[in-house]
Amino acid sequence: MSVRVRFAPSPTGxxxxxxxxxxxxxxxxxxxNKGKFIxxxxxxxxxxxxPGAEDYIIESLKWLGLKFDxxxxxxxxxxxYKQSERKEIYKxxxxxxxxxxxxxxxxxxxxxLEEMRKxxxxxxxxxxxxxxxxxxxxxxSFTLSEKEIQEKINNGEPYVVRFNMPSDRELILHDIIRGExxxxxxxxxxxxxxxxxxxxxxxxxxxxxxHLMQISHVxxxxxxxxxxxxxxxxxxxFGWQAPLFAHLPLILKPTGKGKLSKRDGDQGGFPVFPMExxxxxxGEILSGYKESGYLPQAVINMLALLGWNPGDENEVLSIxxxxxxxxxxxxxxxxxxxxxxxxxxxxxQHLRKIPLSQLVxxxxxxxxxxxxxxxxxxxxxxxxxxxxxxxxxxEIWDNSxxxxxxxxxxxxxxxxxxxxxxxxxxxxxLLNLFRQLNNFESKYLEEKVISYLNENxxxxxKALNPLRLLLVGKTAGPHLFDIIExxxxxxxxxxxxxxxxxxxxxxxx
Numbered sequence: 001m002s003v004r005v006r007f008a009p010s011p012t013g014x015x016x017x018x019x020x021x022x023x024x025x026x027x028x029x030x031x032x033n034k035g036k037f038i039x040x041x042x043x044x045x046x047x048x049x050x051p052g053a054e055d056y057i058i059e060s061l062k063w064l065g066l067k068f069d070x071x072x073x074x075x076x077x078x079x080x081y082k083q084s085e086r087k088e089i090y091k092x093x094x095x096x097x098x099x100x101x102x103x104x105x106x107x108x109x110x111x112x113l114e115e116m117r118k119x120x121x122x123x124x125x126x127x128x129x130x131x132x133x134x135x136x137x138x139x140x141s142f143t144l145s146e147k148e149i150q151e152k153i154n155n156g157e158p159y160v161v162r163f164n165m166p167s168d169r170e171l172i173l174h175d176i177i178r179g180e181x182x183x184x185x186x187x188x189x190x191x192x193x194x195x196x197x198x199x200x201x202x203x204x205x206x207x208x209x210x211h212l213m214q215i216s217h218v219x220x221x222x223x224x225x226x227x228x229x230x231x232x233x234x235x236x237x238f239g240w241q242a243p244l245f246a247h248l249p250l251i252l253k254p255t256g257k258g259k260l261s262k263r264d265g266d267q268g269g270f271p272v273f274p275m276e277x278x279x280x281x282x283g284e285i286l287s288g289y290k291e292s293g294y295l296p297q298a299v300i301n302m303l304a305l306l307g308w309n310p311g312d313e314n315e316v317l318s319i320x321x322x323x324x325x326x327x328x329x330x331x332x333x334x335x336x337x338x339x340x341x342x343x344x345x346x347x348x349q350h351l352r353k354i355p356l357s358q359l360v361x362x363x364x365x366x367x368x369x370x371x372x373x374x375x376x377x378x379x380x381x382x383x384x385x386x387x388x389x390x391x392x393x394x395e396i397w398d399n400s401x402x403x404x405x406x407x408x409x410x411x412x413x414x415x416x417x418x419x420x421x422x423x424x425x426x427x428x429x430l431l432n433l434f435r436q437l438n439n440f441e442s443k444y445l446e447e448k449v450i451s452y453l454n455e456n457x458x459x460x461x462k463a464l465n466p467l468r469l470l471l472v473g474k475t476a477g478p479h480l481f482d483i484i485e486x487x488x489x490x491x492x493x494x495x496x497x498x499x500x501x502x503x504x505x506x507x508x509x
Contacts (some may be wrong), residue, residue, distance in 0.1 A: 002035065002036075002214075002215050002216065003029070003030055003033040003034070003035025003036070003216050003217060004030075004035055004036045004038065004213070004214050004215050004216045004217075005026040005029055005030050005035065005036070005037055005038065005215065005216070005217050005219055006026065006037075006039070006040050006088050006210070006213065006215055006218075007019075007022060007023040007026050007027075007037070007038070007039055007040070007061075007068070008039075008040040008041070008042045008206070008209075009041065009057050009058065010041075010042045010045065010048070010202075011041060011043050011049055011050060011053035011054040012042060012045070012048040012049065012050055012051055012053060013050050013279075013290075014053065014056055014147075014273045014275075014277035014286060015057050015060050015273065015274060015276065016260075016262075016272060016273060017208040017251065017260070017272055017273065017289075017299075017303060018221060018250070018251045018259070018260065018298075019221075019290045020060065020064065020274050020303060021248065021251065021303040021304075021306060021307070022219065022220060022473055023061060023269050024064075024219055024300060024303050024304060025219050025248060025304075025308075025326075025328070025331070026219050027066045027068075027325065028124065028304070028319075028322055028323050028326045029217065029289060029328055031323045032161055032323050032324070032326055032485070035216070035241065036069040036070060037066070037067075037068050037069050037070070038068060038069065038070045038071050038076070038078075038081070038213060038215075039057075039058070039061065039068040039070070039072055039081065040071060040081045040082075040083070040209060040213070041057075041072055041073030041082045041083065042056055042083050042202060042205065043082060043083055043084045044083045044084065044199045044200055044201065044202065044205050045201075045202070046084070046199070050280065051280050052280055056275065056277060058072060058073065059194070059275060060273075060274040060275050063274065063275060063290055063296055064274060064297055064299060064300060065297075065300070065319065066298045069117075069436075069505050071225075072392040073085065078212060078214070082201070082203050083200075083209065084111075086205070086209070087198050087199065089208060089212070089380065090194065090200040090204060090208060091194075091198065091201075091203055092487060093204065093238070094161050094193060094194040094200065094204060095206045096162065096238065097161075097163075097193070097237055097238075100237065101164060101229075102164050102237035103161050103162065103163055103164055103193055103194075103237075104140055104141035104142065104161065104162055104164055105140060105141045105144075105149050105152075105153075105159050105160075105161055106130070106135075106138065106139065106140040106141070106159060106160050106161070106162050106190075106192075107139040107140065107144070107149075107152055107157055107158070107159045108138050108139050108140070108348055109158075112138070112139070113130070116130075116134060116137070116138065117143050119466055128335060129189035130162065130189050130190050131164060131165060131188070131190055131331075131442065132166075132167040132186075132188045132190075132334075135160060135190060140162070144403070152384075155222060157196075158196050159195075159196045160192045160193075160194065160195050160196070161192070161193050161194035161195075162190040162191065162192055162193065163190055163191050163193055163203075163233070163234070164190065164231060165185055165188050165189065165190050165191075165230075166185045166233070166235070167185065167186060168184065168186045168466075169184065169185045169187065170182065170183075170184050170185075170186065170245070171183045171184070171232065171233075173228055173229065173230050173232055173245075174241065174245070175225070175228070175245050175246060175247055176217075176244060176245065176246035176328055176329060177246050177247055177248070177249075177328070177329075177332075177333060178225070178247060178333055180502060181225075181228060183228075183229045185229065185233075188229060188230065190232055191203055196475055200407070203227065203230055203231065203333060204234070205301070206231070207234045207235060207238075209241050210243060211235070211238070215243050216244065217243055217244045217245075217246065217328075218244070218245050218246070219246045219248065220245075220246075220247060220248065221247065221248050221250070222247045222250050222335075223250070224247060225247045228247070241493055246328055246331070247333050248307060248331060249307045249332055249333060249334055249336055250335040250336070251306055251335070251336055251338050252335040252336060252337045252338060252339060253337075253338065254268060254337065254338055254339060259335070260272060260338045262286065263288070264338075265276065267287075268340055269340075270292075270340040270343065270458070271286075271287040271288050271289045271292050271294075273286055273287070273288045273289070274288055274289050274290060275288035275289070276288040276290070276291040277289045291397075292392075293347075293392035293393065293394045294343070294347050294392070295347055295350050295351065295354075295393075296478065297318065297319065297350050298343075298346040298347040298349070298350040298351075299343075299346075300343065300401060301315075301316065301317055301318075301322070301346050301349075301350065302343050302346040302436040304317070304322050304326070306336040306338065306505075307331050307332050307335075308326070308327075308330060308331045308332065310325045311325075311330070315346075315349070316346070316349045316353075344391050347391055347392060348390065348391045351387070351391070351393060352387060352388075354393075356380060356383060356384065358374065359387075359393065359396070360379050360380050360382050362378060362384055362393065363383060363396050363397075364376070364379055366396070366397055367379070367404070370404075372404050374404065377491070378403075378486060379481075380484065381486065382400050382403050383400075383457060385400075385478040385479070385482055386399045386400050386478055389478070399477070401481065401482070402471070402472045402477065403486055403487060406491070406494070406495050406498065407471075407472060407474075407495070407499070408473075409471025410469060410473050410474070410499070410502065410503060410506055411469070411475070412473040412506060413472060414469055414474055415469065415503055415506045415507055416466075416506075418462075418465040418466050418469055418475065418509050419466055419469065419503045419504070419506070420507065421462070422458075422462060422467075423462065423463075423466040424500060424503075424504070425469065426453075426458050426466065427462040427463065427466050427493035427500065428464055428495060428500075429452075429456065429458070429463075430449065430452075430463060430467055430496075431451065431497070433448070433452055434489065434492060434493055435493065435494075437489070438489070439483050440484060440488060440492070441485055442481040442482045442484070442485040443481070443506055445481050445484060445485065445509060446481040449464075449481070464480060466503075467480065467496070468480050468483075469499070469503070470476070470495055470496050470500065471483060471484070471487070471492065471495050471496070
């Protein structure tokens with residue numbers, strides 16, 4: 001079988017990372033099987049269409065590196081790939097279903113439908129929807145003559161076309177992830193397939209497009225599992241071979257029950273969308289992984305392991321490694337809990353895999369924007385020193401600014417804690433030592449300072465913490481003597497002298 005899969009989002013807003021994972025699993029499966037990955041836009045529900053959403057979806061996939069082989073913008077043998085441009089195709093196929101008796105016209109008004117529901121509630125009926133029982137009391141092809149139906153259509157009366165669901169049939173369906181799925185059709189309703197505005201619902205358009213585009217595997221979210229019986233019966237009604245189905249588990253919120261939502265991201269301070277999105281109606285700005293500093297390869301890695309794992313201890317995987325190791329049959333059935341801290345961990349791991357030269361190039365541009373000049377070897381050494389401390393590349397400046405500029409402010413808590421007692425005297429002794437030395441190489445200087453402090457019976461912490469505070473402005477940062485080597489003798493002495501005038505004032509404030 002030639003593998004052809006599709007990602008078919010609706011342009012109703014920003015693309016949730018659950019949707020991104022669906023796209024990713026389709027992409028990986030296609031590449032693994034030397035197949036085709038197709039992007040189709042399902043925009044039949046024009047009432048929910050949001051301007052800009054389609055472009056957002058395409059840009060998000062592009063940023064993540066999920067390149068599609070056919071679809072919007074690039075075309076293909078089965079164009080058009082936007083459902084709103086395929087109206088005639090759907091009209092032709094709904095007529096086939098009507099003629100075969102697998103679908104029927106219904107002219108019920110919203111008020112009549114509501115009246116039916118209330119009546120069923122009062123009767124405490126187990127049926128609460130439009131089905132083989134209730135259809136016999138409504139205005140449709142089962143209760144109207146062909147002449148009446150045609151008159152209503154000619155008069156422009158609104159109608160829908162519903163699927164003629166069998167009344168009592170046991171379906172045994174297969175899902176790659178979930179195995180055997182049993183459903184009896186008496187629990188199902190007559191879903192709407194087509195509306196008088198000339199547009200199909202998701203169910204009809206989805207089936208027709210998947211067949212005509214020769215889709216071999218439908219890999220989609222768990223929320224579509226209840227639609228599987230209807231879709232299977234639609235394939236059967238047309239006399240078509242159904243594709244293989246795989247329904248992915250939900251991505252669950254970090255704590256509690258339910259699937260991950262925008263609100264969880266708002267409350268937890270983490271993104272749930274690949275890129276930043278501005279709501280065209282409200283102006284609300286929703287954060288994205290891209291703008292938050294995440295690497296696309298880290299987002300891909302994180303999402304791939306939500307509901308699947310490679311079966312070994314290695315979690316940090318490139319897209320090529322994911323393609324070689326992925327197994328759709330081993331995707332879990334249960335929901336996958338999202339962990340925002342683990343997302344950061346993935347970014348940290350992939351940041352360390354970026355070539356040092358690339359990080360140096362990027363950081364050099366940051367320094368240029370701040371009118372700071374430094375030799376490339378120095379920048380390279382600094383990035384190497386702080387890389388293990390970083391979660392995001394954008395943090396390089398915040399973790400290294402003190403190499404380039406003397407501290408203008410000092411952490412008040414650190415000053416209160418470390419600038420007391422003999423601190424000033426201890427630093428003065430080190431200052432005198434530094435003035436006498438010419439070799440400021442890190443290892444040599446460290447040996448000299450520690451030996452000197454030991455000889456004078458001075459605690460390392462009571463001398464080196466105040467010293468770091470004077471040089472950096474806080475007590476955090478890379479190895480102290482590496483900092484001193486890089487900034488040099490003159491700058492080290494200058495910072496100590498300047499800081500010793502300021503810290504007593506902070507301590508006494």
